[in-house]
Amino acid sequence: MSVRQWWRDLSMGVRFAFAGGREGWVRALLTAVGVGLGVALLLLTTALPSALAVRNQRGDARADTNYGQHLKKADNTLLSGNASTTFRDTEIRGRDLEPEGPKAPLPPGIAKFPAVGDMVVSPALKKLMESRDGKLLRERLPNRIVGTIGESGLIGSHELAFYRGAEGLAAQGLNSPGVTRIDKYGNPYPTASRSDPVLVLLVLVVFVVLLMPVAVFITAAVRFGGERRDRRLAALRLVGADGRSTRRIAAGEALAGAVLGLVLGTGFFLIGREVAGSVEVFGQSVFPSYLNPSPLLALLIAVAVPAAAVLVTLLALRGVVIEPLGVVRTAKPARRRLWWRLLVPLAGLAMLYPMVGKGRDGGDFNQYLVTGGVVLLLVGVTALLPWIVEAVVARLGAGGVSWQLAVRRLQLSSGTAARMVNGVAVAVAGAIALQMLFAGTDSEYTKDTTYDVSRAQMQVQVPEGGKLDAVAKDLAATKGVQQVYAYEEGYVADGPGDRARWTRATVAGCATLREVAVLPSCHEGDTFAVRGGDPEAEAGAAPLKPGGKVYFETTEDPEKSKLVAWTVPKGIKQARSVADPTGYKRGGILITPSAVGSTVAPGLSGEVYVRLDESLPDAREYVRNTAARINPHEEPMTWVSSERNDRYDTIRTGLFVGAACVLALIGASLLVSQLEQLRERKKLLSALVAFGTRRRTLSLSVLWQTAIPISLGLLLASVVGLTLGAVLLKMTGAAVRVDWPSVLSMTGVGAGVVLVVTLLSLPPLLRLMRPDGLRTE
Template identity: 85%
Template sequence: VGLGVALLLLTTALPSALEVRHQRGDARSDITYGKPTVQKGDNTLLSASVSTTFRDTEVRGREVEPEGPRAPLPPGVAKFPAVGEMVVSPKLKSLLESDDGKLLRERLPDRIVGTIGESGLIGSHELAFYRGAEGLAAQGVDGARITRIDRYGNPDPTDSDSDPVLVLLVLVVFVVLLMPVAVFITAAVRFGGERRDRRLAALRLVGADGRSTRRIAAGEALAGAVLGLVLGAGFFLIGREVAGSVEVFGQSVFPSYLNPSPLLALLVAVAVPAAAVLVTLFALRGVVIEPLGVVRTAKPARRRLWWRLLLPLAGVAMLYPMVGQGRDGGDFNQYLVTGGVILLLVGVTALLPWIVEAVVARLGAGAVSWQLAVRRLQLSSGTAARMVNGIAVAVAGAIALQMLFTGTDSAYSKDTGYDVSRAQMQVEVPEGGKLADAAKALAATKGVMNAYAFQEGYVADGPGDEARWTRATVADCATLRQVAALPSCREGDTFVVRGADSDEEAGAAPVKAGGKLYFETSEDPERSKAVAWTVPKGIKAARSVTDPTGYKRGGVLLTPSALGSTAVPGVRGQIYVRLDESLPDAREYVRNTAARINPLEEPMNWVSVERNKRYDSIRTGLFVGAVCVLALIGASLLVSQLEQLRERRKLLSALVAFGTRRRTLSLSVLWQTAIPISLGLLLASAVGLTLGAVLLRMTGTAVRVDWASVLSMTGVGAGVVLVVTLLSLPPLLRLMRPDGLRTE
């Protein structure tokens, strides 16, 4: 009960932790993105984004330059670092001082003069830094890379993404993770039920009546549940501190973030003892406790099916009105979603005892171990079903969620078009930078196989606002062949490209021999002026091919000497880098070189598929929660198994004394677990597929079963049971000793 309560409290604290992370992120926001630029004053600060990535982990970085004595300090920073100094997060400090951070240290050579406090970080393992800078204004304040602010904080704080499908995913994840915990707690309350009944029989012998024994049993359960609550609170406080020192799937929190909602914590404190008492009284309804023993030998009433079917049917009925609603029909009704999913999963716990009883009643002849197992299951099928309920509920929920994630995955991931077999990174050379020098530096970088250097820009057929535009690409012949099929090429050649993607050809400026095209000399409209360039008479035709970015470009291709020096500032340098993937830190070497070329622009790491970050974080949360729940269920199964074996110690010893082989008894224990778990997993698969299909129809997605995922989920459930069974074999062998027959 203590373990279950700890997990419940942790779950109720998660929304609070996510909200605090969101608030901390808003509080340190410094990028204005198109907001009116703040005028320079004694209370303003220039901030430049210099974030980077180290081995797939984001490192948040800012260069700061105060413009007056009242410039706003970043949250968590005591004073501004001077030029050549930086303040860093505690985790980044330890990384930079370790051997693992040697490559990152080359990129961040500044002297560390302090650490960022908790108020300036969103997690205990976040990598972040602020370093002193000067001359940022001369590089252009654009509100994106470099911005001027007079205070920190998001000017337009918004709630997190309220996409109805993502909200539905969050709801279902929480219900699916909490239901097995609830099942686990109700099962834990009934551990040791047979010994408790014998104690109650002894109390009957000294004068207690039937009603008193039930009150005593309820009191025992209540006391155990309250003690479990206290232990659970202790486990939670310990886990809360531990959570601050670990990172799971790239996510971390500070212990202070994990504060359960008082209302939800109160609900847990009331619900757990109440459930313990009700479950105990429910368990005693079919037991007659007499002064000389407990009567269980009477033929138990057959379990009825009709009311058990009502639960999943009612769950489907609650979800059915939202079928077809999709993303555009507004938010899903949270109460109907929660109620429907709970009823479907509770239906698993209601149907499983009936199915186990119905199946084992028809099982018979077989090996001795099989017969021992079947007879035990026939005598106590309820106990066997109760033991695997938690796994069945977890697997049913996992299958439904896996179907939902698989079905909606395409809506939250997109093909980037990048050909990662030809290049894996892209480095941008700043305006005015020397492309040839940058390309040479990258080509000489450890781990780089090729560096394709382009100068890219646009040219117009006139200087006015009504002019038509087309793309201009400047590169050497070998690099131009990455974007077009050239008839022949030597330095000084110019090409007009045919067969580009339709959106590039539509309305493009015409390219004719002897005609004039105009380059802009700067990206800044205030400093730019149009420079005319005459299309040479010997211009050749070329056919566009898909370039490494997955695009067929059009316009005009030029070798460097074909472009006049006055027009060069009007094109921006891009270098596509092909890596030696066998070198583990190839990307880090490229990032170090790129930081010297352009410190304000992080190299782009190409991926073939890009995912929605919020969708990914929900999926991450599911995996983290599933690991915790499966560990809890494994503990539940192990305790339950050991409890059953301990109660049957005398029987096991007697069977061994009569000559039953230990291997036979071990196999019988394995069969006793395998039969109900097989039935439970079959039922879980059926319910999970039903729930998954309904949820997919609710999101307006075609129903498609990913059988590999279904099998993997059931395999994980079966694996947990197998591990538990193997762990219970050593105690089983000890219980088979002859001294188990001793009695007093």
């Protein structure tokens, strides 16, 4: 067969798609919409690495750390003070700027330094502060807004950030956590660390699981309207076309729909890219310019999608005999064979087996084997589901009229029913496996903080030179605060020199000291020696002899510190350590304030633990407002019972974002597929109504036709998902544990999507069920 003949037949198919009347272009449009949705998501996926890279570049470009350099004041230096804060669990990046010369570096995104008391904010922060919800934040940031930060200075369209003009930053201590002197912005030393094999495995599996349903839907979309197309091809046989020509013509129709789908998909992607700039998903946002697909991957999509459309069409027509007088599809088809369908998932397991037990310390996982194994296991769902649906519906017996109509329809076209739910089954199987993998590895990336959040929920540091009593009083008077525990902490030595032994000293009132130790009795002026604290700290601690001398440091800066002698009272009492609100058992010496001289106070650092009224929604915001007045460069710490690895958390967030997009694609594609199925059965439904069949019966039959295959698909997805999840956990070296709530929730989400799509298809179904639908052109 010559290339010219192929080209002529494919061109004829393209003409049939767009110039073959209503049937042709409706089918082409349905195919294009289905393919377009998949292409849009594929383009979005290929753009994600670029978006993440740009976010990292923007973050590095505005880095304001001097990386250990000791810079002197000059015309090109700038003092940058950390003024970041948090508002209702959302981080706000803030910097106080004090240029020390005319050549001081400007941060990216602003044209000039704001004057003292003024600030430049991100568009999202400006919108928040101008809204009703921003009242408490305006109290914390009362400065006048004189401009907005440009895109080059932000990592996302919804990022909350500001730059504020300031003065006197040098007096607060250079190179402290709060204030830094720099002569340029940017990170000149990007650090490269060895990738965690388990995290790399998670990324690989996430991408495969998210992309597989997209591929399944694209292959299903190119087969929309297959039965009507085959009947048209029979007419071509009647006028002299041979069987091979009709198949190539059908491939041309599919090619036309796929190419139109590429165009629509590009349009959907461009629209979605603009929309992405105005939304925030799980706390993450991007600018539209970030979402630029890789040219090579975009070209691969442009070639692969039309090629897949042609290949799928030719494969689908292998089992169809198109004759001049009709299509031999209404006869009972040959039974599907099981043996080769089982080989697909077994081959996937065989690819994953060599990596079982490697864990984190066994070296990197082979990316090709991981990708191939997961793909084959998920493809196994699409291979096994048609056989399972056919085997089950063939054995379904008698029931109501709606049941019989549904079962008979499924028996005649079980393959079509399976194709409709293949994408859902693949998505659910992958989601179950990922949930098991995340649940099994969560403990390795999540650690307990030891904080007792039932006793306190926030911690405020007293600034150097600040008065602990004044800070504690301000916090205690803050709305939403139930109680404060104020401590001054430091260390005492048994003498000067490098061989001195040190022990911890805690200064606080009696009520607060009872939170860290069991005291026999306590009055102002008492001192206690604590036993039962941290064993390692006690082993080398300085001795506390009544009447003996110990030495306090006069400042926290070791270069400027001097030792001041303090006499241990002869009446020192004994106390037993208990876990303080941070979960630590402190030892050493406990001192009430009046027992400490003023000369040693500068060497102590103050901490205030705050217990909140949790019934007040914005209690934390009131505390943050008070803390900002006390020290604008030290944000109070919010206690949590556990914290998770940042990169692990990012991967998990990416999974949720991707899953949301895939679920939207599943719903949209299923709806298009359902409408196409109803359109093909328009005359049949009209005939049944004309013969007196109740609409309720037909509606129920449509629901049964969806419920039976989706139930079988979800059951298969659960089995495959549990198997894949168990293998992945074995690969990471984690214990195999089934997270049943996640399994049931993923299965429920898949069933919910199908239910919503079915309900949305009922109005068009009711419109089709009219006797006048029997009219012909």
